[in-house]
Amino acid sequence: MSRIKQRFADLKAEGRKALVPYITAGDPDPALTVDMMHALAQAGADIIELGVPFSDPMADGPVIQQACERALAKGTTLRRVLDMVAEFRRNDAQTPVVLMGYLNPIECLGWAAFGEQAATAGVDGLLAVDLSSEEAAELTPVVRDAGLDSIFLVAPTTSQARVARICEHASGFVYYVSVKGVTGSATLDVDALADRLAWLREHTPLPLGVGFGIGTPEAAAAVSRVADAVVVGSVLVKEIARIGEDRQALCQALAAVLGDMRRAMDAVEA
Amino acid sequence: MADTQDNIAARWRGMPDARGHFGPYGGSFVAETLMAPLEALSQAYAQYREDPAFMAELDRDMQDYVGRPSPIYHAERWSRKLGGAQIWLKREDLNHTGAHKINNTIGQGLLAARMGKQRIIAETGAGQHGVASATVAARLGLKCVVYMGSEDMRRQAPNVYRMRLLGAEVVPVESGSKTLKDALNEALRDWVTNVDDTFYIIGTVAGPRPYPQMVRDFQSVIGREARAQMLERCGRLPDSVVACVGGGSNAIGIFHPFLDDETVTLCGVEAGGDGVDTGRHAAPLSAGRAGVLHGNRTYIMQDEHGQIGLTHSVSAGLDYPGVGPEHAWLKDIGRAEYVSVTDSQALAAFHELTRVEGIMPALESAHALAYAAELARRGASDDIILVNLSGRGDKDMASVAEAEGRSL
Numbered sequence: 001m002s003r004i005k006q007r008f009a010d011l012k013a014e015g016r017k018a019l020v021p022y023i024t025a026g027d028p029d030p031a032l033t034v035d036m037m038h039a040l041a042q043a044g045a046d047i048i049e050l051g052v053p054f055s056d057p058m059a060d061g062p063v064i065q066q067a068c069e070r071a072l073a074k075g076t077t078l079r080r081v082l083d084m085v086a087e088f089r090r091n092d093a094q095t096p097v098v099l100m101g102y103l104n105p106i107e108c109l110g111w112a113a114f115g116e117q118a119a120t121a122g123v124d125g126l127l128a129v130d131l132s133s134e135e136a137a138e139l140t141p142v143v144r145d146a147g148l149d150s151i152f153l154v155a156p157t158t159s160q161a162r163v164a165r166i167c168e169h170a171s172g173f174v175y176y177v178s179v180k181g182v183t184g185s186a187t188l189d190v191d192a193l194a195d196r197l198a199w200l201r202e203h204t205p206l207p208l209g210v211g212f213g214i215g216t217p218e219a220a221a222a223v224s225r226v227a228d229a230v231v232v233g234s235v236l237v238k239e240i241a242r243i244g245e246d247r248q249a250l251c252q253a254l255a256a257v258l259g260d261m262r263r264a265m266d267a268v269e270a
Numbered sequence: 271m272a273d274t275q276d277n278i279a280a281r282w283r284g285m286p287d288a289r290g291h292f293g294p295y296g297g298s299f300v301a302e303t304l305m306a307p308l309e310a311l312s313q314a315y316a317q318y319r320e321d322p323a324f325m326a327e328l329d330r331d332m333q334d335y336v337g338r339p340s341p342i343y344h345a346e347r348w349s350r351k352l353g354g355a356q357i358w359l360k361r362e363d364l365n366h367t368g369a370h371k372i373n374n375t376i377g378q379g380l381l382a383a384r385m386g387k388q389r390i391i392a393e394t395g396a397g398q399h400g401v402a403s404a405t406v407a408a409r410l411g412l413k414c415v416v417y418m419g420s421e422d423m424r425r426q427a428p429n430v431y432r433m434r435l436l437g438a439e440v441v442p443v444e445s446g447s448k449t450l451k452d453a454l455n456e457a458l459r460d461w462v463t464n465v466d467d468t469f470y471i472i473g474t475v476a477g478p479r480p481y482p483q484m485v486r487d488f489q490s491v492i493g494r495e496a497r498a499q500m501l502e503r504c505g506r507l508p509d510s511v512v513a514c515v516g517g518g519s520n521a522i523g524i525f526h527p528f529l530d531d532e533t534v535t536l537c538g539v540e541a542g543g544d545g546v547d548t549g550r551h552a553a554p555l556s557a558g559r560a561g562v563l564h565g566n567r568t569y570i571m572q573d574e575h576g577q578i579g580l581t582h583s584v585s586a587g588l589d590y591p592g593v594g595p596e597h598a599w600l601k602d603i604g605r606a607e608y609v610s611v612t613d614s615q616a617l618a619a620f621h622e623l624t625r626v627e628g629i630m631p632a633l634e635s636a637h638a639l640a641y642a643a644e645l646a647r648r649g650a651s652d653d654i655i656l657v658n659l660s661g662r663g664d665k666d667m668a669s670v671a672e673a674e675g676r677s678l
Contacts, residue, residue: 055578056446056451056452069446072577129301155305157304157307
């Protein structure tokens with residue numbers, strides 16, 4: 001059983017929902033990322049989404065764009081991100097790690113090489129933002145053969161016809177984009193979200209994660225009533241931008257923000 | 271030979287395939303939120319391109335508003351001076367708004383109106399596509415927002431003011447390299463946020479399906495006219511057709527109707543900047559590798575880790591790290607050849623045409639002229655080279671002065 005599947009099974013048994021923090025690897029410095037990942041895991045992260053920085057992150061808002069710029073300025077590459085995961089795995093064999101990013105750095109490394117190296121490093125899944133299900137037929141089998149889950153986005157605009165094909169390619173969980181917009185944009189409407197998730201559950205038995213626009217403990221708690229996983233990113237990345245390269249302050253701040261969300265979510269289910 | 275050519279011709283007539291692929295290039299590589307509006311656009315375009323009323327309106331606008339057909343002009347004095355082949359110019363610089371860009375924005379603008387969209391957005395580099403989009407928006411009564419890199423706004427200040435006079439909002443883009451690629455990113459971010467009421471007019475033959483095909487179709491009027499005009503004026507087809515390639519819309523526009531004419535050499539000229547060997551250029555077909563950027567797989571300039579490379583060109587309109595997927599494919603199958611010329615060669619051609627023929631070309635088009643001059647010198651006096659003079663150069667006066675250490 002994949003680490004992601006195992007994690008969702010455990011959570012279900014405990015009656016809890018998954019909290020999935022996102023940070024951009026290498027922001028503010030590649031030497032700080034692994035400690036921040038451990039801090040997130042200790043503060044209640046069930047899965048860690050690690051952003052692979054890209055020069056042209058067209059689906060991201062300014063907060064994550066700037067994180068990418070900071071990480072790239074410090075020499076972060078896809079290979080170094082895989083090294084970070086391998087280092088994280090030395091002290092954490094349980095917390096699943098999903099890489100989130102854009103296709104070109106992966107294409108550049110080569111799909112087969114990426115699958116093999118990512119699996120060896122201990123990566124559990126890949127979410128390639130600009131890989132549409134139309135183009136996925138040749139690429140996702142390579143990733144899956146390496147033992148990685150393929151996480152796909154479903155959007156407010158996704159049609160009935162498309163959702164079936166997306167779910168065909170998806171494994172691990174399905175990521176529902178809660179707003180029309182880039183990461184870190186407008187706030188979401190939980191009632192509308194509940195309807196869409198109910199519709200999505202008709203198409204897949206996989207757990208449903210929700211992200212984009214969840215920035216407060218209240219929002220995380222509200223989403224956790226209807227979703228299986230809550231993804232938070234920009235709010236954490238803003239903290240990183242505010243603090244800069246202070247290892248201890250970064251780990252404390254991330255733990256504080258995530259801890260508040262964890263407690264708010266667990267209070268819902270208690 | 272003939273058999274092979276027939277096979278190739280059959281293959282390009284079928285391009286792109288139903289999923290927007292030109293061989294291994296093209297496709298739809300965007301975040302899921304944009305897949306639905308792209309599908310709606312594909313369907314609307316497929317419907318209206320077969321709709322006689324739509325096509326009649328497009329033809330009428332091309333004639334009465336754009337001023338088509340644009341003439342071809344024999345640059346006799348320049349040809350004589352070069353001492354070789356005869357250079358003919360397809361005068362897209364004479365179109366309304368001064369470049370080929372309007373051919374596409376008229377088409378997409380009419381489509382936006384048919385689809386009931388109230389707001390159009392566009393990216394622009396040199397500002398010509400932004401001006402052409404703002405122009406169409408003014409005429410159709412649509413709101414228009416143009417994204418432009420702040421570095422390009424500085425280089426192309428007159429076009430920024432022109433767009434504002436036309437009622438468009440020009441948004442400076444400060445991210446990344448502050449040029450065309452970043453403007454495209456920002457326009458995609460706007461579209462994903464305002465997907466219900468907004469139509470994104472992409473200005474070149476790149477981007478996700480259906481843009482490479484749709485923009486090609488709207489721009490192919492250039493080649494259809496030029497082919498007929500050459501037959502009428504010269505009694506034969508040209509030996510070479512030369513066009514500059516940034517994203518590649520004016521080049522595909524003039525190349526496409528000549529694809530079946532195997533005697534015609536098609537030559538795309540990329541921006542060599544300081545020289546392709548210096549790394550400071552914008553020539554992905556000459557010095558890039560296949561990758562994925564802005565919704566399609568194509569040749570792109572990138573570093574060894576897959577990050578998009580910084581580009582350099584004296585011409586803002588060619589300062590782009592990608593290129594339309596159909597060009598990538600035409601290069602691979604050998605139907606078109608791609609070369610580059612440097613900033614200084616382009617500047618020399620800019621001056622040459624201005625002084626010898628009294629035609630001031632856009633710096634983009636000056637790249638094609640520079641290569642055509644080289645070809646002409648090597649050619650026989652009865653060889654014919656057709657150059658797409660894709661735009662006029664008034665907008666570039668400040669850039670030319672700056673490149674030469676003067677101020678206006």
